[in-house]
Amino acid sequence: xxxxxxxxxxxxxxxxxxxxxxxxxxxxxxxxxxxxxxxxxxxxxxxxxxxxxxxxxxxxxxxxxxxxxxxxxxxxxxxxxxxxxxxxxxxxxxxxxxxxxxxxxxxxxxxxxxxxxxxxxxxxxxxxxxxxxxxxxxxxxxxxxxxxxxxxxxxxxxxxxxxxxxxxxxxxxxxxxxxxxxxxxxxxxxxxxxxxxxxxxxxxxxxxxxxxxxxxxxxxxxxxxxxxxxxxxxxxxxxxxxxxxxxxxxxxxxxxxxxxxxxxxxxxxxxxxxxxxxxxxxxxxxxxxxxxxxxxxxxxxxxxxxxxxxxxxxxxxxxxxxxxxxxxxxxxxxxxxxxxxxxxxxxxxxxxxxxxxxxxxxxxxxxxxxxxxxxxxxxxxxxxxxxxxxxxxxxxxxxxxxxxxxxxxxxxxxxxxxxxxxxxxxxxxxxxxxxxxxxxxxxxxxxxxxxxxxxxxxxxxxxxxxxxxxxxxxxxxxxxxx
Amino acid sequence: xxxxxxxxxxxxxxxxxxxxxxxxxxxxxxxxxxxxxxxxxxxxxxxxxxxxxxxxxxxxxxxxxxxxxxxxxxxxxxxxxxxxxxxxxxxxxxxxxxxxxxxxxxxxxxxxxxxxxxxxxxxxxxxxxxxxxxxxxxxxxxxxxxxxxxxxxxxxxxxxxxxxxxxxxxxxxxxxxxxxxxxxxxxxxxxxxxxxxxxxxxxxxxxxxxxxxxxxxxxxxxxxxxxxxxxxxxxxxxxxxxxxxxxxxxxxxxxxxxxxxxxxxxxxxxxxxxxxxxxxxxxxxxxxxxxxxxxxxxxxxxxxxxxxxxxxxxxxxxxxxxxxxxxxxxxxxxxxxxxxxxxxxxxxxxxxxxxxxxxxxxxxxxxxxxxxxxxxxxxxxxxxxxxxxxxxxxxxxxxxxxxxxxxxxxxxxxxxxxxxxxxxxxxxxxxxxxxxxxxxxxxxxxxxxxxxxxxxxx
Numbered sequence: 001x002x003x004x005x006x007x008x009x010x011x012x013x014x015x016x017x018x019x020x021x022x023x024x025x026x027x028x029x030x031x032x033x034x035x036x037x038x039x040x041x042x043x044x045x046x047x048x049x050x051x052x053x054x055x056x057x058x059x060x061x062x063x064x065x066x067x068x069x070x071x072x073x074x075x076x077x078x079x080x081x082x083x084x085x086x087x088x089x090x091x092x093x094x095x096x097x098x099x100x101x102x103x104x105x106x107x108x109x110x111x112x113x114x115x116x117x118x119x120x121x122x123x124x125x126x127x128x129x130x131x132x133x134x135x136x137x138x139x140x141x142x143x144x145x146x147x148x149x150x151x152x153x154x155x156x157x158x159x160x161x162x163x164x165x166x167x168x169x170x171x172x173x174x175x176x177x178x179x180x181x182x183x184x185x186x187x188x189x190x191x192x193x194x195x196x197x198x199x200x201x202x203x204x205x206x207x208x209x210x211x212x213x214x215x216x217x218x219x220x221x222x223x224x225x226x227x228x229x230x231x232x233x234x235x236x237x238x239x240x241x242x243x244x245x246x247x248x249x250x251x252x253x254x255x256x257x258x259x260x261x262x263x264x265x266x267x268x269x270x271x272x273x274x275x276x277x278x279x280x281x282x283x284x285x286x287x288x289x290x291x292x293x294x295x296x297x298x299x300x301x302x303x304x305x306x307x308x309x310x311x312x313x314x315x316x317x318x319x320x321x322x323x324x325x326x327x328x329x330x331x332x333x334x335x336x337x338x339x340x341x342x343x344x345x346x347x348x349x350x351x352x353x354x355x356x357x358x359x360x361x362x363x364x365x366x367x368x369x370x371x372x373x374x375x376x377x378x379x380x381x382x383x384x385x386x387x388x389x390x391x392x393x394x395x396x397x398x399x400x401x402x403x404x405x406x407x408x409x410x411x412x413x414x415x416x417x418x419x420x421x422x423x424x425x426x427x428x429x430x431x432x433x434x435x436x437x438x439x440x441x442x443x444x445x446x447x448x449x450x451x452x453x454x455x456x457x458x459x460x461x462x463x464x465x466x467x468x469x470x471x472x473x474x475x476x477x478x479x480x481x482x
Numbered sequence: 483x484x485x486x487x488x489x490x491x492x493x494x495x496x497x498x499x500x501x502x503x504x505x506x507x508x509x510x511x512x513x514x515x516x517x518x519x520x521x522x523x524x525x526x527x528x529x530x531x532x533x534x535x536x537x538x539x540x541x542x543x544x545x546x547x548x549x550x551x552x553x554x555x556x557x558x559x560x561x562x563x564x565x566x567x568x569x570x571x572x573x574x575x576x577x578x579x580x581x582x583x584x585x586x587x588x589x590x591x592x593x594x595x596x597x598x599x600x601x602x603x604x605x606x607x608x609x610x611x612x613x614x615x616x617x618x619x620x621x622x623x624x625x626x627x628x629x630x631x632x633x634x635x636x637x638x639x640x641x642x643x644x645x646x647x648x649x650x651x652x653x654x655x656x657x658x659x660x661x662x663x664x665x666x667x668x669x670x671x672x673x674x675x676x677x678x679x680x681x682x683x684x685x686x687x688x689x690x691x692x693x694x695x696x697x698x699x700x701x702x703x704x705x706x707x708x709x710x711x712x713x714x715x716x717x718x719x720x721x722x723x724x725x726x727x728x729x730x731x732x733x734x735x736x737x738x739x740x741x742x743x744x745x746x747x748x749x750x751x752x753x754x755x756x757x758x759x760x761x762x763x764x765x766x767x768x769x770x771x772x773x774x775x776x777x778x779x780x781x782x783x784x785x786x787x788x789x790x791x792x793x794x795x796x797x798x799x800x801x802x803x804x805x806x807x808x809x810x811x812x813x814x815x816x817x818x819x820x821x822x823x824x825x826x827x828x829x830x831x832x833x834x835x836x837x838x839x840x841x842x843x844x845x846x847x848x849x850x851x852x853x854x855x856x857x858x859x860x861x862x863x864x865x866x867x868x869x870x871x872x873x874x875x876x877x878x879x880x881x882x883x884x885x886x887x888x889x890x891x892x893x894x895x896x897x898x899x900x901x902x903x904x905x906x907x908x909x910x911x912x913x914x915x916x917x918x919x920x921x922x923x924x925x926x927x928x929x930x931x932x933x934x935x936x937x938x939x940x
Contacts, residue, residue, distance in 0.1 A: 088595040095593055095601070095609065102592065102609055104617030104655050107529075108563040121528070129681075130531060130653040168678030203644040203675070204611055206578075206604040213604065223605060253675070256639060286675065338651065342681040353520065373682040377537070381666055384539075384688035387775040414913070428772055431818035432913060438776075445539050446665045456891065456911040464667070 098221030120352050120361070126325045127345045129338050132174050137324045138317040139175050145308055146179045146282070153280045154183070154195050154246045159272030161281045161303050163254075165288045166310025169336030172284050175310075176250055183248075196247040202256030208264040211257060215249070230267075237277035246278045254285040258294050265295065269302040313337055343369050378465050381447060382473035388430065390474055391420050392438050396448060397467045410439065410450075411457045432457065487796050489749045493707065496743050497791045501704065501784050505733040506720070508543055508550035509700070509780075514685050518660075519551045521683075522625060525658035526561045529619045531650040533659040533680050535631065537666060538687030541781030544662045547687065548627060549733055556722045566624045569731045572633025578642040579603045581634070586610060589624065611645060617655025624657045627731075631661030635671035643672070647679035691778045698761060698770060700780065704787050705757050705803065707750045708740075717741035756802050763805040769812040776815070786811065820912060823887060824920035831880045832924065833859055833869065833931060838890065838910050839917050840938035849893055849907040852881050862940055866930050878904070 086094075094100040117125070125131065136143065146162070153160050166172050186192040198218045200211050209226040216222070216229035224232070249268070251257065257264050272279045287293065288309055291300040313321065318340045325341075344361075346369035351361040382393065395416035399408040402416070414435055421427045430438075436453050439461065443450040449462040508515065524530045538544050555561040568588045575581035583599045586606055593600050593609050601609065626646060628634055634643055646659050661668070672680060690696050708716070720741075723734035760766055773786060789811055790803055824835065837858040841850050856877055863869040882903070884890050890908040901907075921927065921935045934940065 088593075088598070088600050091592060091595070092600045095605075100592060102612040102616050104613050104621040105566070105590075106621055109560055125528075125530075128530065129651040132653075168675045203639065203641060203648075204607065206607055206641065210604045214608070217608075223608075336678055338678055339682060342683075345681075346683065349520070353516075373684070377666060377684075377686040377688075380686065380688060381539070384691045384778075386691060386778040411913075427775065428816055430776065430816065431820070432916070433819050434776070434816075441540065444664050446667045454888075456888070457913070458891065458909065458911070 096223040098217070098223070120348050123361075124345050124348045124352075127322075127341050127348065129341050131325070132178075133324065134178075136171055136174055136178060137320050138313065139171050139310075142171075142175050142308060142310060143179060146176060147182065149306065150179060150183060150248060150280060150282070151186075151192065154193055154248075157193070157246060157278060159274070159277050159279045159281075161269055161272055161306065162283065163291060163303055163307045164282065164284045164310065165286060165290065165307070167286060167312055167336070169338040170310040170312055171337060172310050173252055176282060176284065180248065180250070194245050196245060197250075198247060199250040199252065202251070202253030205256070208257045208259050211251075211264050211268065233271075234267075237271040237274055237279060240276040244276070244278050246280060248280045248282065251281060251283045254283045255287070255290055255294060262296050262299055266299050266302070269299060273302060313340075339373075343373055346373060378447070378469055379473045381445060382465070382470060385442075385447075388421075388427075388435075389438050389442060391424070391427075392417055392435065392442065393447065393463075393465075393470050394474065395420055396461055396463050397470050400463060400467070406462060408461050409457075410436070410455075410459045410461060413461055414457070485746075486749075486801075489746055490794065490796060490801055492743065492745070493749075493753060494791060494794050496707065496740075496745075497705065498788060499738045500740075501788045501791070503736060503738040505546060505737060506549045506553045506723070507716075508546045509703075510690065510696075511547065511687060514687055515547060515551060517685060518547065519554060522551060522555060522565075522658060522660075523558070523561070525623045525625060525656060526555070526558075526565045529623055529656040531654075531656050531658065532683070533647055533650050533661075534683045534685065535661045535663065535668060535680075536685050536687060537663055537668065539689065539779070540664050541777075541779030542687050542689045543780055544664075544687055545629065548660065548662065552726065552731075553719060553723060556725050562725050564622055566622055567627065567726070567731060568624055569627045570629065570634075572628070572630030576633075578607075578637050581637075581642055582606045582610065585626075589613075607641070607645070611649075614649050614655045614657070618653070619656065621655045624655065626657060626659045628659065628661045631663040632665045632668050632671060634661075635668070640673050640676050644676050644679070647676055650681070651679050689778045689780065694771060694774055697774050697778070697783070698767070700783060701770060701787070702757060702761060704784065705791075706754050707745055709750070710745075713740045713743065753802075760803060760805060760808070766805045766808050769809045773812055773815070786815075818916060818919070820889075820916050821919045821923065823889070824912075824916065825924050827884075828880065829927065829931065830869070830872065830877065831884055832920075832927065833862065833934075834877070834880055834884060835889070835912070835917060836921075836931065836935045837862070839912075839914060839935070842910050843914070844938065847909070849909050851907050852878060852904040855881065862934055865940055866928075866934075868928055868930070 091100065095102075146164070149160075149162055164172055164176065180197055183192060183195070184197070187194050196219075198215055200214045200218075202208075202211075205211055205214065209230075212226045212229040212233055213223060216224060216233055219236075251268060254265070257268070268281060269283075271277045272281050283303070291303050295303065313336075318337065321337055322340060322344055343366070347361050347365045350365045350368050354365070382390065385393070392413070395413050396408055398416045398420065399412045400406060403412065410432075414432060417435060418429055421429050436456070436459075439448070439450050439459075440453055442448045446464055449464050451459040451461075453459065518534070518536070521532055521534060525532055536544050536548070552567070566589055568585055570581050570584060575584055582603065583606065586594045586599045586609075587597050589610075591609065591613055593606065599606060634640075637643075646657065649655065650657050650659055665671075666686075669677065669680075669682075669684070717740045720737055720739055723737055726734045773783070776782075790807060793807055793811075794800060794803070824832070827835070834855055837855045838850060841854060841858060842848070856874065859877065863872060885892070885908065889911055891911050893907045893909060917935070921932060
């Protein structure tokens, strides 16, 4: 968590010398809040963080302490300031300059300790999608591929692009961040030249141009308007600077950044071609043929041919992922790793709530979870309709059979409705107004698709369920069809 | 006597308030309720991130279920301290910008001040995500309740949904995203990356449509007056609602408070006994059955009972719910409003409707314009005794009146058609059965018109 806050700043430590030549920025004081958080930090990611913090001073030996002194002396009053109430405008200014770190409310009671959890709860925790393992199973090849690419680029001190594709939930982002983590470890051990790491996600931006703002903020911590940020980034990447280190930029959800003009994607992919930039861009998207289908020729050309496709997980691989997180054995039946993990998690919940003494997930639990999470409830929905709604569905089906066309008109449906209701007997036939109300109710549930009721008797009605479903659902309940 | 009057008005007020403002009582569906309760509890206690969709037809009590679960959890001090509830509605928060501002205010982030949010949309989103990222297992859990979830799917790029689901699937602040919708196929509306991040937990909530006796039982409970012990229990339950500190979830502010009511034991007994007797009537049961056939939802029944209770008066014979009232009210449900509109038309307009009916019958529902109808009407008017000497302008006015009542619909829905109004084509939005009924029920319709309506030959 504190990593995100910490990372860009740490990068500034390393590339400060380079950046100060260009940016002429005043230093960002580190707030006491941040410090206390760092010292508090525990957990896997934070351990790395800690190590990193301890390790980084090696290179710029006098840089960090000096800054610490400066901030403590010069900004001593400012550091105390965030506690005191401020006007919203001042606050906003502080947020924009990155002086105010976003925080989140802490719990009042302490979290349950690990000891009080039973095996199932521990398993559920480990099965959560957010618990990304240190090494991803079944993605060794892809890991190797991306690792060699990035390592080569960083070592050679040149720029480049890579395009990674694959359907959602196949471990693209997790693998890439894993590679970055491994590379950062190499940097610590002085096996690799240092590099900056930036990441943006297309879906986290409100519009493509906000990408500039996000990149710039990760470099300096300041928020600017996109035009300004763009100009400054342009300046940074276009002009040669001595002792510039490589920057690795991960662009997730690339397809969202593609607007009609494609200026943002063009810029992001054009900077690596500049010798001064030393920028390596790794782009991630879902569709394999995105460069050819959506991007313009010149953008595709800049994207290059270094590509990697993540295949959907096979049955065996999913099984390995799940067993990798557990010590027991749960087989999965889905193409998406997130899906498989969620199903397993639900199975543990079901096992937990069933009053069985022996705590173990058996195949029945998995089946129940599976039927809950993949089930279609359409048949159930038809069964739970009121009697007149069921007759209406039958009437629509009858009208479709009569006319042979999928699209029916309310008038014909109403005639069918009348005759079915007459046939069944004992039913007061409702007026068109009431049947229209039934129509819109079924339309809201999307059992049928119908137009606005203002078209009255001439509205078109489409059946959104198969006729077999209707027959199946209503045959099981005898009193509805007798 | 005045005691009785007082008692009756109190009963009436009690019943009405319980029908309208009891937002947290949810009956039945125990497994679903337990499921949601456990999910929210785990989010609060274990700091697990989850997502869930609650799907069911309109009027089944989806919101009430969530309210009930929240009320249950409010007795748990841990829950109140460790969770923030953020409430969004697809009809109010029509785009991500508004939704984001509302989230920022409800979560009381640093860029919000007294309900005002500073910064642009992009800044708000970035700040919210940073805040969520800054959180971890030790920070408060946030429960997002998204009502009319299907409308959030229509937002640009589904940015909000993507980010919320993404937070729920990564090691950030613990959140629980609870979508409520009536669309069964809502999952199909999600983009594939959003769908992949959603945990695919869906809870379907369907009304009880199999068992009529349960419906009757519900009718009974909604009309009966509970005894003192039950009232007290309910009052205690509602009292915990004050702990819900949210500006958006407003159901606790004006909630039905049974603690305010104190009933005379004798009169409640009398009232309840009468309800028991009422349910023994076959007429009442039949009437309820016809209501059940039409609409199985609890919401529909509540509206019906409200109308029933509203009829109670101090006048003799009206102080109790009678079987006649029930049957009468339900038969009023079956009234055809269009026939009622037809009965309110003038004789000239009625004649035009009849000409339209003849035209439709002869030409198999072909569209018509004023000229066609006027010619047909004129044929009749010339021979009739009462309809002679009606000017063309008057007939046109009558025709326009019918059009404004939407008994006839223009073929092209656009208002800016260049066709003259006499020649614009229309179609008839009535069934022949409705016209027939109207002719039967119309007061003092001349005999010649009635005869003409039966046959187009003159």
